[in-house]
Amino acid sequence: MTVKWGLIGASTIARQFVINAIRTQAGGEIAAVMSSSPERATSYARENGIPLAVSTLDDLLGSDVDAVYISTTNELHLEQALAAIKAGKHVLCEKPLALTGADARKMVAAAKAAGIVLGTNHHLRNAGSHRAMRDSIAAGRIGKPIAARVFHSVYLPENLQGWRITRPEAGGGVVLDITVHDADTLRFVFGDDPLEVSAFTQSAGMAAGGLEDGAMCIWRFRSGVIAQSHEGFTTKFAGTGFEVHGSEGSLIAKDVMTQKPIGSVLLRTAQGEEELSFDVRSLRQFHAALRGEGQPSATGEDGVWSLTSAEAALQSAKSGKSVAIDPKLGGAG
Ligand code: NDP
Secondary structure (H helix, E strand, O other): OOOOEEEEEEOHHHHHHHHHHHHOOOOEEEEEEOOOOOOHHHHHHHHOOOOEEEOOOOHHHOOOOOOEEEEHHHHHHHHHHHHHHHOOOOEOOOOOOOOOHHHHHHHHHHHHHOOEEEEEOOOHHOOHHHHHHHHHHOOOOOOOOOEEEEEOOEEHHHHHHHHHHHHHOOOOOHHHHHHHHHHHHOOOOOOOOOEEEEEEEEEOOOOOOOOOEEEEEEEEOOOOOOOOOEEEHHHHHOOOEEEEEEEEEEEEEEEOOOOOOOOOEEEOOOOEEEEOOOOOOHHHHHHHHHHOOOOOOOOOOHHHHHHHHHHHHHHHHHHHHEEEEOOHOOOOO
């Protein structure tokens, strides 16, 4: 089956990762790109071998694309997704789905009513490392899960030091950028939902306009598991990692909170240490969902959960109190 994709947004992430990921799917074609600037649309299309360059949403949605990938700045996702859904196009939207959980829920509701596939690009779910961790936990290899630590504080590359650190109205800040990923990855790996969060945020010298560039969150899950996550833009040498500790074993993953298919996962139990092996997936599940086979690896509901969780973390940092994450507001359990 051929799937013709339209890119909404001439973005870095599409250029670096998603265009290739689409093209490696059988039948995956990039048919068009939309940028708000006609010149950038044309140069981006030329540089990336895309046949059609447009500068309005109507032109993109009026073309014969089957699906759109939205990777504009965050404040534009809602309106663009609703328009695409209305035009009958399937939607893979970048995280955060919108600026608020309430807006993200509108997207989910509209997609459901229209019979449209809506996915959230929480790519970490596709990483073999996180799948291997999830499978080990589900198979009981660490016994009863007790706690997790997520190390996801990085140095924001200079070419990305734009709206993320200067424009609150565009949905900047490390919580909407990275905490959403951590909330989603924890949900995915445990198969459990966070019900409460307590967070501190900071402005450590990079972000302006009142935006945060560092956050530490403590999460409580439905099962009783507690987790901590550290997100940042300003730490050059921290490295990333993810640890899950259970009654009978621990999973120690290094370099896995990244867009690249790298990293290692060690399982440590009374039997000793074992390096887990894993492979990599990409947009395979989204294409399968378009054929009516299953769902995207992260659905719209998953995007609502991660955004509602991040929103609660921001509220906690502001109020100095822990904040409940309402599962009814956050989507399905
Ligand atoms: P970019 O800053 O590269 O792109 C965002 C928008 O900025 C583009 O849509 C484009 O507008 C405009 N833009 C890009 N380059 C230029 C330029 N040289 N001059 C002027 N304007 C420019 O953002 P990212 O690719 O980093 O992020 C886009 C989205 O993807 C965000 O929602 C982000 O959260 C998400 N993201 C997700 C990741 C993940 O891990 N899943 C990783 C990285 C980003 P126009 O289209 O109008 O030309």
